[in-house]
Amino acid sequence: MTDAAQPQNNELPQDENHIIAERRAKLGKWRESGTAYPNDFKRENTAGKLLEVYGEKDGETLEATPVEVKVAGRVMLKRIMGKASFISLQDLSGRIQVYVAKDAVGEDTYTDFKHWDIGDIVGVTGTLFRTKTNELTVKASEVKLLSKCLRPLPEKFHGLTDIEQRYRQRYLDLITNEDSRFTFLARSRMIQSIRNYMVHAGFLEVETPMMHPIPGGASAKPFVTHHNALDMEMFLRIAPELYLKRLVVGGFEKVFEVNRNFRNEGVSPRHNPEFTMMEFYEAYADYRTLMDFTEGLLRHAARDALGTEVFEYQGRVLDLSKPFHRLTIVQAVMKHCPEYTEAQLTDAAWLRHKLREMKADPRGDMGLGALQLMFFEETAEAQLWEPTFIIDYPVEVSPLARKSDSDPEITERFELFIVGREIANGFSELNDPEDQAERFLAQAKAKDAGDEEAMFYDADYIRALEYGLPPTGGCGIGIDRLVMLLTDSPAIRDVILFPHMRKD
Protein backbone atom coordinates (compact mmCIF):
# COMPACT_ATOMS: atom_id res chain seq x y z
CA MET A 1 0.00 0.00 0.00
CA THR A 2 1.97 2.92 -1.23
CA ASP A 3 -0.93 4.94 -2.55
CA ALA A 4 -0.82 8.42 -1.08
CA ALA A 5 -4.60 8.46 -0.84
CA GLN A 6 -4.60 5.44 1.46
CA PRO A 7 -6.60 6.43 4.52
CA GLN A 8 -4.67 6.45 7.78
CA ASN A 9 -6.44 4.17 10.19
CA ASN A 10 -3.85 2.74 12.52
CA GLU A 11 -5.33 4.04 15.73
CA LEU A 12 -5.52 1.65 18.65
CA PRO A 13 -8.95 1.04 20.08
CA GLN A 14 -9.67 3.74 22.63
CA ASP A 15 -12.92 2.42 24.01
CA GLU A 16 -11.66 -0.23 26.42
CA ASN A 17 -13.70 -0.35 29.60
CA HIS A 18 -13.77 -2.54 32.66
CA ILE A 19 -16.18 -5.02 31.05
CA ILE A 20 -13.91 -5.50 28.06
CA ALA A 21 -10.89 -5.72 30.34
CA GLU A 22 -12.62 -8.44 32.34
CA ARG A 23 -13.42 -10.43 29.22
CA ARG A 24 -9.91 -9.95 27.87
CA ALA A 25 -8.56 -11.40 31.10
CA LYS A 26 -10.82 -14.43 30.60
CA LEU A 27 -9.42 -14.78 27.08
CA GLY A 28 -5.90 -14.67 28.56
CA LYS A 29 -6.71 -17.55 30.90
CA TRP A 30 -8.28 -19.44 28.02
CA ARG A 31 -5.08 -19.08 25.97
CA GLU A 32 -3.00 -20.38 28.89
CA SER A 33 -5.22 -23.42 29.37
CA GLY A 34 -4.85 -24.71 25.81
CA THR A 35 -6.01 -23.90 22.32
CA ALA A 36 -8.02 -20.74 22.29
CA TYR A 37 -10.29 -20.33 19.25
CA PRO A 38 -10.42 -24.07 18.44
CA ASN A 39 -11.75 -25.22 15.09
CA ASP A 40 -12.42 -28.89 15.74
CA PHE A 41 -16.06 -28.76 16.81
CA LYS A 42 -18.27 -30.07 14.01
CA ARG A 43 -21.83 -28.84 14.24
CA GLU A 44 -24.45 -31.35 13.10
CA ASN A 45 -27.72 -29.65 14.00
CA THR A 46 -29.29 -26.22 13.87
CA ALA A 47 -31.73 -24.86 16.42
CA GLY A 48 -34.51 -24.23 13.93
CA LYS A 49 -34.32 -27.69 12.44
CA LEU A 50 -34.36 -29.37 15.86
CA LEU A 51 -37.42 -27.37 16.89
CA GLU A 52 -39.06 -28.22 13.58
CA VAL A 53 -38.38 -31.94 13.77
CA TYR A 54 -38.69 -32.58 17.51
CA GLY A 55 -40.94 -29.70 18.52
CA GLU A 56 -43.98 -32.00 18.78
CA LYS A 57 -42.28 -35.00 20.41
CA ASP A 58 -43.16 -35.45 24.08
CA GLY A 59 -40.71 -36.00 26.92
CA GLU A 60 -41.23 -39.76 27.25
CA THR A 61 -40.58 -40.34 23.57
CA LEU A 62 -37.37 -38.31 23.72
CA GLU A 63 -36.26 -40.26 26.79
CA ALA A 64 -37.13 -43.64 25.30
CA THR A 65 -35.12 -43.04 22.12
CA PRO A 66 -32.42 -40.48 22.96
CA VAL A 67 -31.58 -38.01 20.18
CA GLU A 68 -27.89 -37.09 20.06
CA VAL A 69 -27.25 -33.57 18.81
CA LYS A 70 -24.35 -31.19 18.23
CA VAL A 71 -25.35 -27.54 18.11
CA ALA A 72 -23.35 -24.34 18.10
CA GLY A 73 -24.18 -20.71 18.40
CA ARG A 74 -23.97 -17.50 20.34
CA VAL A 75 -24.96 -17.39 24.01
CA MET A 76 -27.83 -14.89 24.18
CA LEU A 77 -29.14 -15.55 27.68
CA LYS A 78 -27.72 -17.33 30.67
CA ARG A 79 -29.28 -18.45 33.88
CA ILE A 80 -26.51 -19.69 36.11
CA MET A 81 -27.51 -21.63 39.21
CA GLY A 82 -25.43 -23.51 41.76
CA LYS A 83 -24.76 -26.82 40.09
CA ALA A 84 -26.82 -26.57 36.91
CA SER A 85 -27.58 -23.78 34.47
CA PHE A 86 -29.48 -22.86 31.35
CA ILE A 87 -28.25 -20.90 28.35
CA SER A 88 -30.05 -19.85 25.19
CA LEU A 89 -28.00 -20.53 22.07
CA GLN A 90 -28.72 -18.56 18.92
CA ASP A 91 -27.80 -19.60 15.41
CA LEU A 92 -29.11 -18.30 12.10
CA SER A 93 -32.10 -20.61 12.23
CA GLY A 94 -33.28 -19.65 15.71
CA ARG A 95 -32.66 -20.25 19.39
CA ILE A 96 -32.53 -23.40 21.44
CA GLN A 97 -32.11 -23.79 25.18
CA VAL A 98 -29.24 -25.79 26.63
CA TYR A 99 -29.15 -27.36 30.09
CA VAL A 100 -25.66 -27.64 31.56
CA ALA A 101 -25.32 -29.65 34.77
CA LYS A 102 -22.08 -30.03 36.73
CA ASP A 103 -22.60 -33.79 37.02
CA ALA A 104 -22.87 -34.15 33.23
CA VAL A 105 -20.00 -31.95 31.98
CA GLY A 106 -17.58 -32.38 34.90
CA GLU A 107 -16.60 -29.99 37.66
CA ASP A 108 -13.69 -28.23 35.88
CA THR A 109 -15.69 -27.54 32.75
CA TYR A 110 -18.66 -26.36 34.76
CA THR A 111 -16.52 -23.95 36.75
CA ASP A 112 -15.13 -22.51 33.49
CA PHE A 113 -18.55 -22.46 31.91
CA LYS A 114 -19.98 -20.35 34.72
CA HIS A 115 -17.60 -17.57 33.67
CA TRP A 116 -18.44 -17.64 30.00
CA ASP A 117 -20.24 -14.54 28.83
CA ILE A 118 -23.31 -13.56 26.90
CA GLY A 119 -22.09 -13.22 23.34
CA ASP A 120 -19.59 -16.08 23.50
CA ILE A 121 -19.85 -18.67 20.74
CA VAL A 122 -20.22 -22.14 22.14
CA GLY A 123 -20.51 -25.72 20.85
CA VAL A 124 -22.72 -28.18 22.69
CA THR A 125 -22.98 -31.98 22.47
CA GLY A 126 -25.91 -33.64 24.18
CA THR A 127 -29.37 -35.16 23.97
CA LEU A 128 -32.80 -33.63 23.62
CA PHE A 129 -35.25 -33.56 26.52
CA ARG A 130 -38.14 -31.51 27.80
CA THR A 131 -37.97 -29.34 30.90
CA LYS A 132 -40.65 -29.03 33.58
CA THR A 133 -42.18 -26.23 31.57
CA ASN A 134 -42.07 -28.45 28.48
CA GLU A 135 -39.41 -26.55 26.54
CA LEU A 136 -37.36 -28.61 24.10
CA THR A 137 -33.82 -28.41 25.48
CA VAL A 138 -30.39 -29.91 24.84
CA LYS A 139 -29.01 -31.68 27.93
CA ALA A 140 -25.29 -31.08 27.49
CA SER A 141 -22.78 -33.86 27.87
CA GLU A 142 -20.02 -31.59 26.59
CA VAL A 143 -19.77 -27.83 26.19
CA LYS A 144 -16.92 -26.10 24.43
CA LEU A 145 -16.05 -22.44 24.09
CA LEU A 146 -15.38 -21.80 20.40
CA SER A 147 -14.99 -18.05 20.21
CA LYS A 148 -14.78 -15.39 22.90
CA CYS A 149 -16.95 -12.29 22.72
CA LEU A 150 -14.76 -9.55 24.15
CA ARG A 151 -17.33 -6.81 23.97
CA PRO A 152 -20.61 -6.74 25.87
CA LEU A 153 -23.72 -7.23 23.77
CA PRO A 154 -26.57 -4.75 23.89
CA GLU A 155 -29.07 -5.18 26.69
CA LYS A 156 -30.84 -8.52 26.45
CA PHE A 157 -34.39 -7.25 26.60
CA HIS A 158 -34.43 -4.01 24.63
CA GLY A 159 -31.67 -5.00 22.21
CA LEU A 160 -29.89 -2.34 20.21
CA THR A 161 -32.27 0.53 19.55
CA ASP A 162 -29.87 3.35 18.69
CA ILE A 163 -30.52 3.76 14.99
CA GLU A 164 -27.11 5.21 14.24
CA GLN A 165 -25.29 2.32 15.88
CA ARG A 166 -27.54 -0.16 14.10
CA TYR A 167 -26.33 1.23 10.77
CA ARG A 168 -22.68 1.68 11.73
CA GLN A 169 -22.37 -1.70 13.46
CA ARG A 170 -24.81 -3.76 11.45
CA TYR A 171 -23.35 -6.98 12.86
CA LEU A 172 -24.60 -5.97 16.30
CA ASP A 173 -28.00 -5.16 14.87
CA LEU A 174 -28.11 -8.59 13.23
CA ILE A 175 -27.05 -10.39 16.41
CA THR A 176 -29.61 -8.55 18.45
CA ASN A 177 -32.66 -7.78 16.34
CA GLU A 178 -34.67 -10.52 14.73
CA ASP A 179 -36.58 -7.97 12.61
CA SER A 180 -33.33 -6.91 11.04
CA ARG A 181 -32.33 -10.49 10.30
CA PHE A 182 -35.72 -11.05 8.71
CA THR A 183 -35.37 -7.96 6.53
CA PHE A 184 -32.07 -9.05 5.02
CA LEU A 185 -33.12 -12.65 4.63
CA ALA A 186 -36.25 -11.44 2.83
CA ARG A 187 -34.08 -9.21 0.66
CA SER A 188 -31.95 -12.17 -0.33
CA ARG A 189 -34.99 -14.33 -1.06
CA MET A 190 -36.51 -11.56 -3.15
CA ILE A 191 -33.43 -11.08 -5.30
CA GLN A 192 -33.11 -14.82 -5.75
CA SER A 193 -36.76 -14.95 -6.76
CA ILE A 194 -36.24 -12.22 -9.34
CA ARG A 195 -33.25 -14.04 -10.80
CA ASN A 196 -35.24 -17.25 -11.00
CA TYR A 197 -38.14 -15.47 -12.67
CA MET A 198 -35.89 -13.81 -15.22
CA VAL A 199 -33.92 -16.93 -16.05
CA HIS A 200 -37.12 -18.95 -16.28
CA ALA A 201 -38.46 -16.38 -18.75
CA GLY A 202 -35.40 -16.91 -20.94
CA PHE A 203 -33.31 -13.90 -19.91
CA LEU A 204 -29.53 -14.07 -19.76
CA GLU A 205 -27.86 -12.54 -16.70
CA VAL A 206 -24.91 -10.36 -17.68
CA GLU A 207 -22.39 -8.05 -16.04
CA THR A 208 -21.57 -4.73 -17.67
CA PRO A 209 -18.98 -2.19 -16.53
CA MET A 210 -19.29 -0.36 -13.24
CA MET A 211 -16.68 2.18 -14.38
CA HIS A 212 -17.71 4.18 -17.42
CA PRO A 213 -15.66 6.51 -19.59
CA ILE A 214 -18.92 8.34 -20.32
CA PRO A 215 -21.65 8.21 -17.69
CA GLY A 216 -24.98 7.45 -19.32
CA GLY A 217 -28.37 5.83 -19.13
CA ALA A 218 -29.90 8.20 -16.60
CA SER A 219 -30.04 11.83 -15.57
CA ALA A 220 -27.90 12.08 -12.47
CA LYS A 221 -24.60 13.40 -11.16
CA PRO A 222 -21.89 10.72 -11.27
CA PHE A 223 -19.03 9.97 -8.91
CA VAL A 224 -15.74 10.65 -10.63
CA THR A 225 -12.62 8.56 -10.25
CA HIS A 226 -9.29 8.23 -12.01
CA HIS A 227 -7.65 5.30 -13.74
CA ASN A 228 -3.94 5.70 -13.07
CA ALA A 229 -2.48 3.36 -15.70
CA LEU A 230 -4.66 4.74 -18.47
CA ASP A 231 -4.49 8.24 -16.99
CA MET A 232 -8.13 8.83 -17.67
CA GLU A 233 -11.13 10.10 -15.81
CA MET A 234 -13.77 7.47 -15.16
CA PHE A 235 -17.26 7.59 -13.74
CA LEU A 236 -18.99 5.10 -11.49
CA ARG A 237 -22.01 4.09 -13.43
CA ILE A 238 -25.31 5.83 -12.89
CA ALA A 239 -27.11 3.14 -14.93
CA PRO A 240 -26.19 0.11 -17.04
CA GLU A 241 -28.75 0.93 -19.74
CA LEU A 242 -26.54 1.84 -22.68
CA TYR A 243 -24.34 -1.22 -22.23
CA LEU A 244 -27.28 -3.59 -21.95
CA LYS A 245 -28.73 -2.21 -25.18
CA ARG A 246 -25.36 -2.66 -26.88
CA LEU A 247 -25.74 -6.34 -25.95
CA VAL A 248 -29.15 -6.46 -27.60
CA VAL A 249 -27.52 -4.99 -30.72
CA GLY A 250 -25.03 -7.85 -30.41
CA GLY A 251 -27.81 -10.38 -30.50
CA PHE A 252 -28.32 -11.11 -26.81
CA GLU A 253 -32.05 -10.57 -27.22
CA LYS A 254 -33.11 -10.93 -23.60
CA VAL A 255 -30.66 -9.73 -20.95
CA PHE A 256 -30.80 -8.54 -17.38
CA GLU A 257 -28.40 -7.27 -14.77
CA VAL A 258 -28.79 -6.91 -11.01
CA ASN A 259 -26.19 -4.61 -9.57
CA ARG A 260 -25.30 -1.32 -7.99
CA ASN A 261 -25.70 2.13 -9.48
CA PHE A 262 -23.98 5.18 -8.01
CA ARG A 263 -25.39 8.69 -7.97
CA ASN A 264 -23.60 11.60 -6.39
CA GLU A 265 -26.52 12.90 -4.40
CA GLY A 266 -27.47 13.38 -0.79
CA VAL A 267 -28.84 10.69 1.47
CA SER A 268 -32.46 10.61 2.55
CA PRO A 269 -34.96 8.05 3.78
CA ARG A 270 -35.36 7.02 0.14
CA HIS A 271 -31.89 7.68 -1.31
CA ASN A 272 -28.51 6.06 -0.78
CA PRO A 273 -25.58 7.08 -3.03
CA GLU A 274 -25.22 3.47 -4.13
CA PHE A 275 -28.34 1.46 -4.68
CA THR A 276 -29.34 -1.73 -6.44
CA MET A 277 -31.20 -1.87 -9.73
CA MET A 278 -32.43 -4.72 -11.84
CA GLU A 279 -32.55 -3.72 -15.49
CA PHE A 280 -33.79 -5.95 -18.25
CA TYR A 281 -34.15 -5.63 -22.02
CA GLU A 282 -36.17 -7.74 -24.37
CA ALA A 283 -35.99 -7.55 -28.14
CA TYR A 284 -39.35 -7.41 -29.95
CA ALA A 285 -41.14 -6.35 -26.76
CA ASP A 286 -42.65 -2.94 -26.14
CA TYR A 287 -43.57 -0.94 -23.07
CA ARG A 288 -47.03 -2.49 -22.83
CA THR A 289 -45.78 -6.07 -22.73
CA LEU A 290 -43.16 -4.96 -20.21
CA MET A 291 -45.82 -3.59 -17.90
CA ASP A 292 -47.53 -7.00 -17.90
CA PHE A 293 -44.21 -8.70 -17.29
CA THR A 294 -43.27 -6.34 -14.46
CA GLU A 295 -46.59 -6.97 -12.71
CA GLY A 296 -45.97 -10.70 -12.83
CA LEU A 297 -42.41 -10.28 -11.63
CA LEU A 298 -43.40 -8.24 -8.57
CA ARG A 299 -46.13 -10.68 -7.55
CA HIS A 300 -43.74 -13.57 -7.89
CA ALA A 301 -41.08 -11.78 -5.81
CA ALA A 302 -43.58 -10.97 -3.06
CA ARG A 303 -44.82 -14.53 -2.94
CA ASP A 304 -41.29 -15.94 -2.70
CA ALA A 305 -40.07 -13.41 -0.15
CA LEU A 306 -43.17 -13.20 2.05
CA GLY A 307 -45.47 -16.01 1.01
CA THR A 308 -48.22 -13.55 0.09
CA GLU A 309 -49.12 -10.82 -2.39
CA VAL A 310 -51.22 -8.94 0.17
CA PHE A 311 -49.43 -7.37 3.11
CA GLU A 312 -49.20 -4.21 5.19
CA TYR A 313 -46.88 -1.31 4.62
CA GLN A 314 -46.60 1.22 7.44
CA GLY A 315 -50.00 0.26 8.79
CA ARG A 316 -51.83 0.32 5.46
CA VAL A 317 -52.78 -2.64 3.28
CA LEU A 318 -50.92 -3.11 0.03
CA ASP A 319 -52.39 -5.57 -2.44
CA LEU A 320 -50.18 -6.62 -5.35
CA SER A 321 -52.61 -9.31 -6.49
CA LYS A 322 -55.04 -6.92 -8.19
CA PRO A 323 -54.30 -5.61 -11.70
CA PHE A 324 -52.08 -2.51 -11.51
CA HIS A 325 -53.67 0.79 -12.57
CA ARG A 326 -52.55 2.44 -15.81
CA LEU A 327 -53.02 6.19 -16.14
CA THR A 328 -51.49 9.00 -18.12
CA ILE A 329 -49.96 11.88 -16.19
CA VAL A 330 -53.04 14.06 -16.69
CA GLN A 331 -55.44 11.23 -15.86
CA ALA A 332 -53.55 10.55 -12.64
CA VAL A 333 -53.76 14.16 -11.52
CA MET A 334 -57.47 14.32 -12.34
CA LYS A 335 -58.16 11.07 -10.50
CA HIS A 336 -56.24 11.87 -7.33
CA CYS A 337 -56.70 15.65 -7.29
CA PRO A 338 -60.20 16.18 -8.74
CA GLU A 339 -60.05 19.92 -8.02
CA TYR A 340 -58.06 20.39 -11.24
CA THR A 341 -59.68 20.34 -14.66
CA GLU A 342 -58.40 18.95 -17.92
CA ALA A 343 -58.49 22.49 -19.37
CA GLN A 344 -56.12 23.69 -16.62
CA LEU A 345 -53.85 20.69 -16.92
CA THR A 346 -53.38 21.20 -20.66
CA ASP A 347 -52.68 24.93 -20.27
CA ALA A 348 -48.93 25.52 -20.04
CA ALA A 349 -49.30 29.07 -18.74
CA TRP A 350 -51.71 27.98 -16.00
CA LEU A 351 -49.41 25.12 -14.96
CA ARG A 352 -46.37 27.39 -14.88
CA HIS A 353 -48.21 29.91 -12.73
CA LYS A 354 -49.56 27.27 -10.36
CA LEU A 355 -46.16 25.59 -10.01
CA ARG A 356 -44.56 28.91 -9.06
CA GLU A 357 -47.28 29.31 -6.42
CA MET A 358 -46.21 25.91 -5.09
CA LYS A 359 -42.57 27.09 -5.07
CA ALA A 360 -41.69 24.37 -7.56
CA ASP A 361 -39.66 26.68 -9.82
CA PRO A 362 -40.28 25.38 -13.36
CA ARG A 363 -37.48 26.22 -15.80
CA GLY A 364 -38.32 28.61 -18.61
CA ASP A 365 -37.66 26.12 -21.39
CA MET A 366 -40.09 23.52 -20.10
CA GLY A 367 -42.79 22.44 -22.52
CA LEU A 368 -46.33 21.40 -21.66
CA GLY A 369 -45.36 17.79 -21.05
CA ALA A 370 -42.56 18.63 -18.65
CA LEU A 371 -44.80 21.07 -16.81
CA GLN A 372 -47.51 18.44 -16.51
CA LEU A 373 -44.98 15.97 -15.16
CA MET A 374 -43.70 18.45 -12.60
CA PHE A 375 -47.27 19.25 -11.59
CA PHE A 376 -48.00 15.54 -11.25
CA GLU A 377 -44.94 15.14 -9.02
CA GLU A 378 -46.12 18.01 -6.83
CA THR A 379 -49.70 16.81 -6.45
CA ALA A 380 -50.65 13.25 -7.34
CA GLU A 381 -47.44 11.21 -7.10
CA ALA A 382 -47.39 10.80 -3.33
CA GLN A 383 -50.99 9.60 -3.38
CA LEU A 384 -50.41 6.64 -5.71
CA TRP A 385 -50.61 4.04 -2.95
CA GLU A 386 -51.93 1.22 -5.08
CA PRO A 387 -49.60 0.02 -7.82
CA THR A 388 -50.03 2.43 -10.72
CA PHE A 389 -48.26 2.66 -14.04
CA ILE A 390 -48.03 6.26 -15.19
CA ILE A 391 -47.68 6.13 -18.96
CA ASP A 392 -46.76 8.31 -21.92
CA TYR A 393 -43.97 10.53 -20.57
CA PRO A 394 -42.97 13.65 -22.53
CA VAL A 395 -40.10 13.36 -25.00
CA GLU A 396 -38.09 16.16 -23.40
CA VAL A 397 -37.58 14.21 -20.18
CA SER A 398 -37.12 10.83 -21.87
CA PRO A 399 -34.01 11.06 -24.03
CA LEU A 400 -33.64 7.29 -24.49
CA ALA A 401 -37.27 6.36 -25.12
CA ARG A 402 -39.07 5.77 -28.39
CA LYS A 403 -41.56 8.42 -29.51
CA SER A 404 -45.21 7.49 -29.69
CA ASP A 405 -46.42 6.89 -33.26
CA SER A 406 -49.63 8.80 -32.53
CA ASP A 407 -48.11 11.81 -30.73
CA PRO A 408 -44.50 12.88 -31.35
CA GLU A 409 -44.47 14.89 -28.10
CA ILE A 410 -44.73 11.79 -25.91
CA THR A 411 -42.81 8.56 -25.55
CA GLU A 412 -43.81 4.95 -25.06
CA ARG A 413 -42.72 5.03 -21.46
CA PHE A 414 -44.05 4.15 -18.04
CA GLU A 415 -43.05 4.58 -14.45
CA LEU A 416 -44.50 2.35 -11.76
CA PHE A 417 -45.51 3.94 -8.47
CA ILE A 418 -46.37 2.04 -5.30
CA VAL A 419 -47.10 3.69 -1.93
CA GLY A 420 -46.37 7.01 -3.63
CA ARG A 421 -42.84 6.03 -4.61
CA GLU A 422 -41.24 5.32 -7.95
CA ILE A 423 -40.40 1.62 -8.13
CA ALA A 424 -39.76 1.02 -11.83
CA ASN A 425 -39.16 2.89 -15.07
CA GLY A 426 -39.46 1.33 -18.49
CA PHE A 427 -40.01 2.10 -22.11
CA SER A 428 -39.92 1.03 -25.69
CA GLU A 429 -36.31 1.76 -26.52
CA LEU A 430 -35.34 4.47 -28.97
CA ASN A 431 -33.65 2.47 -31.72
CA ASP A 432 -33.48 5.17 -34.39
CA PRO A 433 -29.81 6.28 -34.32
CA GLU A 434 -30.50 9.63 -35.97
CA ASP A 435 -33.28 10.47 -33.51
CA GLN A 436 -31.01 9.32 -30.66
CA ALA A 437 -28.17 11.53 -31.92
CA GLU A 438 -30.50 14.54 -31.94
CA ARG A 439 -31.66 13.76 -28.40
CA PHE A 440 -28.06 13.48 -27.20
CA LEU A 441 -27.29 16.81 -28.81
CA ALA A 442 -30.23 18.37 -26.98
CA GLN A 443 -28.93 16.89 -23.74
CA ALA A 444 -25.42 18.14 -24.41
CA LYS A 445 -26.85 21.60 -25.00
CA ALA A 446 -28.74 21.44 -21.71
CA LYS A 447 -25.53 20.39 -19.99
CA ASP A 448 -23.69 23.35 -21.49
CA ALA A 449 -26.51 25.54 -20.22
CA GLY A 450 -25.80 24.36 -16.68
CA ASP A 451 -27.95 21.27 -16.21
CA GLU A 452 -25.51 19.06 -14.29
CA GLU A 453 -27.77 16.03 -14.63
CA ALA A 454 -28.12 16.21 -18.40
CA MET A 455 -26.61 13.37 -20.42
CA PHE A 456 -23.36 13.26 -22.37
CA TYR A 457 -23.23 12.56 -26.08
CA ASP A 458 -22.14 8.92 -26.35
CA ALA A 459 -20.77 8.43 -29.88
CA ASP A 460 -20.07 4.73 -29.47
CA TYR A 461 -23.64 4.14 -28.40
CA ILE A 462 -24.85 5.91 -31.54
CA ARG A 463 -22.47 3.77 -33.58
CA ALA A 464 -23.95 0.67 -31.96
CA LEU A 465 -27.48 1.82 -32.84
CA GLU A 466 -26.30 2.38 -36.42
CA TYR A 467 -25.70 -1.35 -36.69
CA GLY A 468 -29.37 -1.82 -35.86
CA LEU A 469 -31.10 -2.29 -32.49
CA PRO A 470 -34.23 -4.38 -32.98
CA PRO A 471 -37.42 -2.94 -31.57
CA THR A 472 -36.85 -3.50 -27.87
CA GLY A 473 -38.47 -2.87 -24.53
CA GLY A 474 -36.46 -2.23 -21.36
CA CYS A 475 -37.18 -1.63 -17.72
CA GLY A 476 -35.34 -0.87 -14.48
CA ILE A 477 -36.64 -1.87 -11.07
CA GLY A 478 -35.39 -0.29 -7.84
CA ILE A 479 -34.52 -3.30 -5.73
CA ASP A 480 -33.99 -1.43 -2.45
CA ARG A 481 -37.34 0.31 -2.65
CA LEU A 482 -39.03 -2.98 -3.43
CA VAL A 483 -37.40 -4.56 -0.39
CA MET A 484 -38.65 -1.61 1.68
CA LEU A 485 -42.19 -2.44 0.62
CA LEU A 486 -41.92 -6.14 1.30
CA THR A 487 -40.26 -5.73 4.69
CA ASP A 488 -42.35 -2.79 5.90
CA SER A 489 -39.22 -0.65 6.21
CA PRO A 490 -39.66 3.14 6.36
CA ALA A 491 -36.11 4.02 5.22
CA ILE A 492 -33.80 2.72 2.49
CA ARG A 493 -31.03 2.41 5.12
CA ASP A 494 -33.08 -0.29 6.79
CA VAL A 495 -32.72 -2.53 3.73
CA ILE A 496 -29.06 -1.79 2.90
CA LEU A 497 -26.65 -3.75 5.07
CA PHE A 498 -24.07 -1.00 5.35
CA PRO A 499 -25.65 2.33 4.44
CA HIS A 500 -23.45 5.38 3.90
CA MET A 501 -22.74 7.43 6.98
CA ARG A 502 -20.42 10.29 7.78
CA LYS A 503 -17.22 9.35 9.55
CA ASP A 504 -17.93 9.34 13.26
Place this chain on the structure above:
RNA sequence: GGGUCGGUAGCUCAGUCGGUAGAGCAGCGGACUUUUAAUCCGUUGGUCGAGAGUUCGAAUCUCUCCCGACCCA
Protein backbone atom coordinates in the same frame (compact mmCIF):
# COMPACT_ATOMS: atom_id res chain seq x y z
C1' G B 1 -27.97 24.26 2.51
C1' G B 2 -32.42 25.73 6.15
C1' G B 3 -35.71 24.22 10.28
C1' U B 4 -37.13 20.91 14.40
C1' C B 5 -35.58 17.16 17.75
C1' G B 6 -31.82 14.19 19.95
C1' G B 7 -26.43 12.52 21.89
C1' U B 8 -25.84 10.98 30.05
C1' A B 9 -22.23 3.96 32.46
C1' G B 10 -21.00 -1.44 27.57
C1' C B 11 -26.74 -1.37 26.47
C1' U B 12 -31.97 0.65 27.67
C1' C B 13 -33.23 5.06 29.96
C1' A B 14 -34.21 8.89 34.30
C1' G B 15 -31.98 13.44 35.92
C1' U B 16 -36.83 18.68 39.27
C1' C B 17 -35.34 25.56 40.09
C1' G B 18 -28.14 25.85 37.99
C1' G B 19 -26.05 23.06 43.96
C1' U B 20 -21.50 16.24 45.11
C1' A B 21 -24.27 11.79 38.62
C1' G B 22 -29.11 7.81 39.11
C1' A B 23 -31.95 3.06 37.96
C1' G B 24 -32.54 -1.60 35.30
C1' C B 25 -29.73 -4.93 32.39
C1' A B 26 -24.65 -6.41 31.62
C1' G B 27 -19.98 -7.09 34.77
C1' C B 28 -17.60 -8.70 39.55
C1' G B 29 -18.20 -11.58 44.57
C1' G B 30 -21.68 -14.82 47.26
C1' A B 31 -26.36 -18.40 47.57
C1' C B 32 -29.03 -21.72 44.39
C1' U B 33 -29.55 -29.00 40.14
C1' U B 34 -35.66 -27.54 35.66
C1' U B 35 -34.57 -21.86 34.70
C1' U B 36 -36.48 -19.00 30.66
C1' A B 37 -36.08 -10.93 30.54
C1' A B 38 -34.35 -16.70 36.43
C1' U B 39 -34.34 -15.09 41.61
C1' C B 40 -31.99 -13.23 46.26
C1' C B 41 -27.68 -10.47 48.90
C1' G B 42 -23.43 -7.38 48.14
C1' U B 43 -20.58 -4.48 44.65
C1' U B 44 -17.42 -2.09 40.41
C1' G B 45 -18.21 1.18 36.51
C1' G B 46 -19.04 8.33 34.09
C1' U B 47 -14.25 13.38 29.51
C1' C B 48 -22.86 13.89 30.77
C1' G B 49 -20.87 14.28 22.03
C1' A B 50 -16.38 18.23 21.71
C1' G B 51 -14.79 23.14 22.79
C1' A B 52 -15.55 28.01 24.59
C1' G B 53 -18.54 31.42 27.55
C1' U B 54 -21.90 33.14 31.76
C1' U B 55 -21.77 31.87 37.08
C1' C B 56 -19.27 31.18 43.67
C1' G B 57 -21.04 26.68 41.16
C1' A B 58 -23.15 23.95 34.54
C1' A B 59 -25.48 17.31 32.38
C1' U B 60 -28.85 21.67 33.09
C1' C B 61 -28.17 28.50 30.58
C1' U B 62 -25.51 30.89 25.89
C1' C B 63 -22.39 30.33 21.47
C1' U B 64 -19.47 27.41 17.91
C1' C B 65 -18.48 22.71 16.09
C1' C B 66 -19.17 17.10 15.45
C1' C B 67 -22.65 12.90 14.83
C1' G B 68 -27.67 11.21 14.05
C1' A B 69 -33.22 11.33 13.06
C1' C B 70 -37.25 13.78 10.71
C1' C B 71 -39.16 17.74 7.62
C1' C B 72 -38.09 21.38 3.81
C1' A B 73 -34.99 23.01 -0.54
